[in-house]
Amino acid sequence: MRLPFDINPRSLNDAHGGGGDFRPDAVTRNKRDRVFHKFITRFLYLIIIYGGTNNGPAVMEILIIGGGIIGLSIARELHRRGIRRITIVERGIAGREASWAAAGMLAPNAENDEFDEFFRLCCESNNAYPRFCAELRDETGIDIDLDSSGTLFLLGSEADPTETEKRIERQRRFGIRVDRVSSTDLSKIEPNIAARDREALFFGDDLQVDNRKIVEALLEYCKRAEIEISENIEILNLLRENGKIVGAESAAKRFQADQIILATGAWTNFVKIDGRELPFSVKPIRGQM
Structure with missing residues (x-):
């Protein structure tokens, strides 16, 4: 199955110096890899992990681990592109961790002075936000208060x-x-x-949003789209079979999916693959409000 994203795993890998399939153990190899690592540390970590199994109608097409802004917005975009079997699994309450506590700053120009892949990625995201906000408002009736005052x-x-x-x-x-x-x-x-x-x-192109309203709007979209959100389930382990990630499990439940998306942000280090540590680390950054 082809992933319905404008940026595919190969282009992500090419952006940080690799080639072929995207492999997380390449995150710290060179300067571009370090930039990518900086990105996942400061924001929420997202990695597409390929599945490749379909064991019948009970198998979900997409499993998203993590119900913050990243996980919820991925679910929305997948649904908009025609994917219907989507499940989000969240360790707590969806949108109530870092996504709820953030300041909503979209300030790549003020916060970054290195003109590299990370900066370009931030700028692409910043440029996409006005359309994203307008679409969410049209879809849910919730205005997320985009502030373009710089x-x-x-x-x-x-x-x-x-x-x-x-x-x-x-x-x-x-x-x-x-x-x-x-x-x-x-x-x-x-x-x-x-x-x-x-x-x-003064950086006139920087933006700010009400991140809590983004959470509310994305949850409303998921509700209307009948996207399943399973809360208070902490995924502890990813299951691998013949070199493919085919499922995930909590202390009490097992999930299978064609594709698994890890969007667990600062909690990524708590997830293992076949009981072993992931080949990278993600640490939260302390902020001040």
């Missing part, structure tokens, strides 16, 4: 003016819309900033 990035008092100017030039060279904001203008834009003589960079 990001104000405060410079530290110790910031080197020369290095700051180099960063601006470098980012503009790559087509990033960035402006330097003087301390006078900054105090007018945001008078509550206590420190004086602080400057900032």
